[in-house]
Amino acid sequence: MANLGHRPAPPRCGLLPGDVRLHAEAAAGLSRDFRLLADPVRLQILDILAERGGEVCVCDLEAALPVKQPTISHHLRLLLRSGAVTVDRKGLWAYYRIDPSDLRARRSRLQSYLQSLSINTQAQPMEAINGL
Amino acid sequence: MANLGHRPAPPRCGLLPGDVRLHAEAAAGLSRDFRLLADPVRLQILDILAERGGEVCVCDLEAALPVKQPTISHHLRLLLRSGAVTVDRKGLWAYYRIDPSDLRARRSRLQSYLQSLSINTQAQPMEAINGL
């Protein structure tokens, strides 16, 4: 119905129906993971938290980063709500730290997506992927 | 000059000067990498390109994805300008494919950042990291 004589016989145009290997739901979840890391300030916050594991208060971050305190609190809330970091409040201070198990899970997800991208670009046969 | 008697002796507040392990420039570059992958449609496009390595035209993507053709062209342009994909125009069709070496470089960058985050969260002594 789509090829009535005017098309120059496209090699495989319109062959994909509506189902893709990575369906919309999984793509949305993955994109959320990537989006959390798609901001330079958040990347720096996580780096500082990792560098000094466990004894970083907000004022430390404020001193080290090029943004004001409300902005840092905003980013920390995003990191907190996504589960990437935890808080430990002591007196006036709030000590944030990376949640190691969450980080592992997150890295595993991103890695396996990026890995799946490169399987077929290395000129490997399809059978190697279908086994996953 | 900052501790004049009213501060309850904060453990290490304000210790970080202005230099962080991950400086702003590197963080900006990394965040650009993550941002490219921070959209579900782009993730699906890359997945489809990887699944069928090399013979995917825009109309294939249009048939498989939940967005209209101008949107797909827009995302393809972003992927193209960042170097993640290449085009091969033949007649009416444009065949996009993943650039394997760019993908490798990109994955290596993201991986080494995520790796650096987890070193200190595994309860390792500081000396192990200072050696890097």
Added chain:
DNA sequence: CCCATACATTGACAGTCTTCGATATATAGA
């Protein structure tokens, strides 16, 4: 109590991003 400090929250603004209709460009068959 009063005050200083650390951090959170609010509200507003500016910039960016995604999306799509409309339109343009290019290619190829008749």
Added chain:
DNA sequence: TCTATATATCGAAGACTGTCAATGTATGGG
């Protein structure tokens, strides 16, 4: 040359995001 198709581009609308001043909340010293 005329028409149909594939893709690109333009322009605008709407949503989302990062930023910060102002303000609120809680804690602790004097």
